[in-house]
Amino acid sequence: MKGDWGLPYLAGVPFRHRASRARLGALRDRRVGWLVRHAAKHIPFYKELLQQHNVNPRSIGGFQDLERLPLVTRRMLREAGERAWATDVPHSRRTLASTSGSTDKPLTLAFSFEDRLRKHAISLHCMSLYGWRPWHRGMALGSQALPRDHRLQRLGFSRWHWVDPTRPVSEWLEDYDRVRPQALHAYPSALREFCFQARERGPLQWLPRVLSVGGELCPEELAPLTHDVFGVAPLSMYGAVEGGRLAFECREHAGLHVRLDGVHVEILAGGQSVEAGQPGSVYITSLINTVMPIIRYELGDLATWVPGECRCGLWWPRIVLHQGRSSDVVSLSGSRHVPITNLATIVGKSRAIRQFQFVRRADNHLVLRYEPQGDTAESLEQIHHQLRDALPGITVELEMTGQLPRTRSGKVSRLIDESESNLRGAAKKEAS
Numbered sequence: 001m002k003g004d005w006g007l008p009y010l011a012g013v014p015f016r017h018r019a020s021r022a023r024l025g026a027l028r029d030r031r032v033g034w035l036v037r038h039a040a041k042h043i044p045f046y047k048e049l050l051q052q053h054n055v056n057p058r059s060i061g062g063f064q065d066l067e068r069l070p071l072v073t074r075r076m077l078r079e080a081g082e083r084a085w086a087t088d089v090p091h092s093r094r095t096l097a098s099t100s101g102s103t104d105k106p107l108t109l110a111f112s113f114e115d116r117l118r119k120h121a122i123s124l125h126c127m128s129l130y131g132w133r134p135w136h137r138g139m140a141l142g143s144q145a146l147p148r149d150h151r152l153q154r155l156g157f158s159r160w161h162w163v164d165p166t167r168p169v170s171e172w173l174e175d176y177d178r179v180r181p182q183a184l185h186a187y188p189s190a191l192r193e194f195c196f197q198a199r200e201r202g203p204l205q206w207l208p209r210v211l212s213v214g215g216e217l218c219p220e221e222l223a224p225l226t227h228d229v230f231g232v233a234p235l236s237m238y239g240a241v242e243g244g245r246l247a248f249e250c251r252e253h254a255g256l257h258v259r260l261d262g263v264h265v266e267i268l269a270g271g272q273s274v275e276a277g278q279p280g281s282v283y284i285t286s287l288i289n290t291v292m293p294i295i296r297y298e299l300g301d302l303a304t305w306v307p308g309e310c311r312c313g314l315w316w317p318r319i320v321l322h323q324g325r326s327s328d329v330v331s332l333s334g335s336r337h338v339p340i341t342n343l344a345t346i347v348g349k350s351r352a353i354r355q356f357q358f359v360r361r362a363d364n365h366l367v368l369r370y371e372p373q374g375d376t377a378e379s380l381e382q383i384h385h386q387l388r389d390a391l392p393g394i395t396v397e398l399e400m401t402g403q404l405p406r407t408r409s410g411k412v413s414r415l416i417d418e419s420e421s422n423l424r425g426a427a428k429k430e431a432s
Contacts, residue, residue, distance in 0.1 A: 013121045014128065016261040017314060024260055029062030031287045032264065036060040036069070039293045042088045045080040046293065063264055066285060071271065072297045074099075078107050085110045086291050094291055099241045109241060110291045118288040119244035122262045126237055126248040130210045132183040134159070139179050139208075141165055141172060141186035141194065142215070142411070165190050166406050169197040169354075176206075183210035188218045188234075189412060193354055195229045196373060207231065214239055216411065217321055217341060221349045238321065242294050243286040247319060255306040255318030262288050265319065266296070267303055276307035279322065330415055332394055333363040340415045346386045352379035355404050360417045366391065369399045 016024065039046035040057035050057060053070050060066070077084050085094070089112060098106040111119070124134070132138065142165030161179045163172050165187070172194055176184075186194065191213055198204055211230050213222070214237040223233035238247040238256050246263050247256035258265050264287070266273060267280040274280040282301040286294040306318035322341075329337050340358060347356050352373055359367040368387065380398060387396045404412050 013125050013261065017125075017129070017316070019261075021315065025062075028260065028264065028287065032063055032066065032285065033061050035285075035287070035290075035293055036295065038086070038290065039295060042086045043084060043293065044087070045077070045084040046295065063285075066264070066266075066296060067273075069296050071268075071283065072295060074107050074298070074300070077292075077297070078105065081108075082110075084292055086293075089291050097241055107242070109289075111289065112291045115289050115291060118262070122259055122288070123237075123239070123245045126245050126259070127183060127185075127210060127212065129248070129250075130183075130212060130235055132210045136182035136209070137161070137179055138183040138185065139163065139176060139181035141184075141190040169193050173197055173201060176204075180206045181208050183212070184208040185210075185212045185214065185237075187215045187411060188213045188222050189216060189355065191234065192222060192225060192348070195225045196351060196354065198229050204229065211235065212237055219341070219345060219348050221345065238319075240284070240299055242289075242297060242299070243284045244288055246284060250310060250312040250314060252310055252312045254310055254312075255320050257310065257314055257316040257318055260316050262286070265317075267305060267319070274305070276305040279304050282319075330358060330360050330366065331363070332360075332366070332391065334393065338391070343387065343390065344414060346390065347383055350379050350383055353383070355412050356414075357404055357412055358415050359399075360415070360419050362419050364393065365395045365397075367397045367399050369401055369404065371402070371404060372400055 019027075036046075036050075037057045037060075040050050041047070049070055049072075055068055055070075060069070089110075093112050094110045095113065095116060096108055096110055098108045124132070127138075136159065138160040139162075140160055141163050161175065161181070163175050165172075172190075176194075184191075207230055211226060211232055211234045213234045218234065218236045226232065226234050233253070235251070235253075236249040236256065237245060239245045243263050245259055246265065247258045249256050264285040266283040266285075268274065268283055269278065269280040279302055282299045282303050283296050284294060284299060285296055301321055303319045303321045306320055309315065310318060329339050330343075331337055343358060344356075347353055347368065347370070354371040354373040356368060356370040359369050361367055366387075368383070384396065384398055388394075406412055
């Protein structure tokens with residue numbers, strides 16, 4: 001099975017989107033059966049978990065049997081530590097990576113070079129469906145989704161230039177002018193900053209063939225902005241450090257196609273599968289991770305299945321993400337739970353704010369902390385008014401700052417809780 005998932009798998013990545021349902025289904029079933037047996041034999045965390053739930057790993061013959069396995073959370077894997085890593089892979093062959101920590105404490109993951117190669121092959125194939133080719137120059141603003149491995153570059157699989165998103169935006173444009181990328185991939189928040197700066201400076205002298213975003217939920221207000229600067233709307237890709245590239249948007253802009261050759265996606269509510277059109281939490285089983293398998297793992301994102309076939313002709317199922325992560329909800333007085341994306345839409349339309357985050361000070365007190373851009377007085381007053389209208393009975397303040405803290409990957413956390421109760425709880429956890 002390892003052989004089936006080695007060079008033959010990599011060789012088939014460029015053609016797998018054309019595979020029939022039966023052929024790809026058989027490949028996926030073989031892989032998940034092997035993955036569960038591998039986890040039960042070589043990974044202490046999964047061995048104990050399956051024993052606790054009386055699951056015989058040899059009884060898992062395919063994805064139809066996955067619902068018999070327990071669900072796994074980030075906290076469970078974080079507490080397991082190295083017990084969630086394969087014991088048959090030496091330390092010298094492990095590469096570590098971690099989640100950004102923008103919504104929770106970071107989780108450290110382990111991969112082999114082969115795991116990373118499979119992960120990058122899928123990411124680059126998604127780009128190729130948009131028109132990117134291996135010999136094209138690429139530029140990534142803060143994204144970890146594309147290959148950054150020097151060995152891959154030496155093999156000719158990667159000609160990407162990475163920009164540190166914590167640098168001044170003017171330097172991003174200098175790099176852009178120098179690299180002249182044929183593909184530009186960015187976090188939506190970083191692309192928004194890039195577009196504002198580019199519009200102030202003047203028309204771009206070079207336009208990429210491919211414009212894509214990932215790593216964050218893409219707001220609707222980004223498309224008009226990129227149309228002004230690049231002449232096109234960005235195509236969204238959905239991924240996670242835990243599972244690589246999970247889904248991608250086709251040019252029909254009618255949802256995200258799930259990468260069936262790399263992941264199995266479940267959308268659950270209360271532990272049960274939901275019907276198309278019904279919201280639920282995203283759980284993934286990664287088919288590419290062998291050092292640290294990800295099986296029925298809760299990502300925390302909220303999504304719905306899209307019914308019917310896509311007009312683009314690809315039969316892979318589609319999902320629509322909404323409201324960001326389930327943790328991106330602010331709890332306020334009156335038993336109100338407001339998705340941060342609802343508030344971010346109000347702020348994101350303003351050209352006077354470069355970056356922002358919401359700070360919960362109390363049940364009835366919310367602060368918009370922001371980095372200013374240009375002449376802001378009139379626009380800020382309008383934002384303040386709209387936020388108060390959206391949150392009746394809540395004290396809303398605006399607080400200007402020099403630069404908001406970024407995670408290691410360059411993201412800005414959209415919501416932080418500085419309420420007294422949350423700080424007391426955090427202090428108790430630290431003390432224990």
